[in-house]
Amino acid sequence: MTGWVDRVSAMLAATGLPAILPGRGPLIVMYHGIGGSDGIAPDDFRAQLELLRTRRRIVPLAELADRIEDPAAVDLAAITFDDGYVDFAELAAPILAAADLHATLFVPAGRVGRSNEWDAGQREPRPILDAEGLRRLDPERIEIGGHGFNHRRIVALDREALAEETVGCRRELERVLERPVKLFAYPFGQRGDFDAEAERAVAAAGFVLACSTCFGRSSRERERFRLRRVGIEPGDDLAIVAAKLDGAYDWVAWKERAGHALRLAQSAFAAGRP
Numbered sequence: 191m192t193g194w195v196d197r198v199s200a201m202l203a204a205t206g207l208p209a210i211l212p213g214r215g216p217l218i219v220m221y222h223g224i225g226g227s228d229g230i231a232p233d234d235f236r237a238q239l240e241l242l243r244t245r246r247r248i249v250p251l252a253e254l255a256d257r258i259e260d261p262a263a264v265d266l267a268a269i270t271f272d273d274g275y276v277d278f279a280e281l282a283a284p285i286l287a288a289a290d291l292h293a294t295l296f297v298p299a300g301r302v303g304r305s306n307e308w309d310a311g312q313r314e315p316r317p318i319l320d321a322e323g324l325r326r327l328d329p330e331r332i333e334i335g336g337h338g339f340n341h342r343r344i345v346a347l348d349r350e351a352l353a354e355e356t357v358g359c360r361r362e363l364e365r366v367l368e369r370p371v372k373l374f375a376y377p378f379g380q381r382g383d384f385d386a387e388a389e390r391a392v393a394a395a396g397f398v399l400a401c402s403t404c405f406g407r408s409s410r411e412r413e414r415f416r417l418r419r420v421g422i423e424p425g426d427d428l429a430i431v432a433a434k435l436d437g438a439y440d441w442v443a444w445k446e447r448a449g450h451a452l453r454l455a456q457s458a459f460a461a462g463r464p
């Protein structure tokens with residue numbers, strides 16, 4: 191998040207308002223890289239997990255999704271990581287194991303053993319786990335999900351490309367892991383980065399849910415193939431993480447929605463111009 195978003199949210203947190211806001215439900219936390227010059231430091235990650243545990247009971251993502259509108263499940267959380275980086279196995283997995291916590295790791299199937307080439311020029315290169323590294327993760331503790339095949343936006347794709355990013359992603363990961371792969375997260379994952387056709391294709395490919403990167407502390411059952419998440423970013427101190435968990439950032443969901451509507455309107459306007 192940018193600095194001004196953090197400042198507005200800090201002011202909101204100070205009012206005590208978030209505590210009485212609606213929007214509390216089973217919550218999915220999202221991480222990317224741990225360690226390195228632009229990842230979350232391992233000690234910070236450990237402290238964030240401790241904080242999360244004071245507020246929520248952490249369960250596997252599939253279990254959380256099955257109780258998405260269950261009023262008795264409002265204290266649940268699931269932990270997710272996107273991109274399948276080597277640092278997940280080296281730094282995050284031991285911390286999760288020591289805390290006896292479950293997490294889901296979303297892997298771009300066609301990039302196994304490569305790196306985050308999609309971030310070239312914007313972020314430091316991070317290696318992605320190879321097949322052997324994925325197989326070494328404890329399946330009891332770490333569920334591996336799909337994150338597309340090429341880590342591309344799954345929007346307005348032709349039928350062949352859409353199949354590669356969904357069915358192809360699942361088949362390739364199942365070939366590598368020799369077990370079923372049922373969970374999915376859209377690369378990039380904002381509303382403009384996947385469309386309704388992508389949601390249908392992910393469901394038809396046999397996945398049982400899909401995560402977006404749209405901000406939100408809860409989702410509805412009808413959003414099962416575009417679940418909201420709470421992203422924890424490098425640079426978030428514990429006060430920011432607490433504010434995100436407690437609702438002071440809930441307004442960001444509206445900001446994202448308005449931004450998406452504005453972009454749609456702009457492209458419709460541009461398309462209508464002679």
Ligand SMILES: [Zn+2]
Pocket residue numbers: 272273337341376377378
């Ligand atoms: Zn990604």
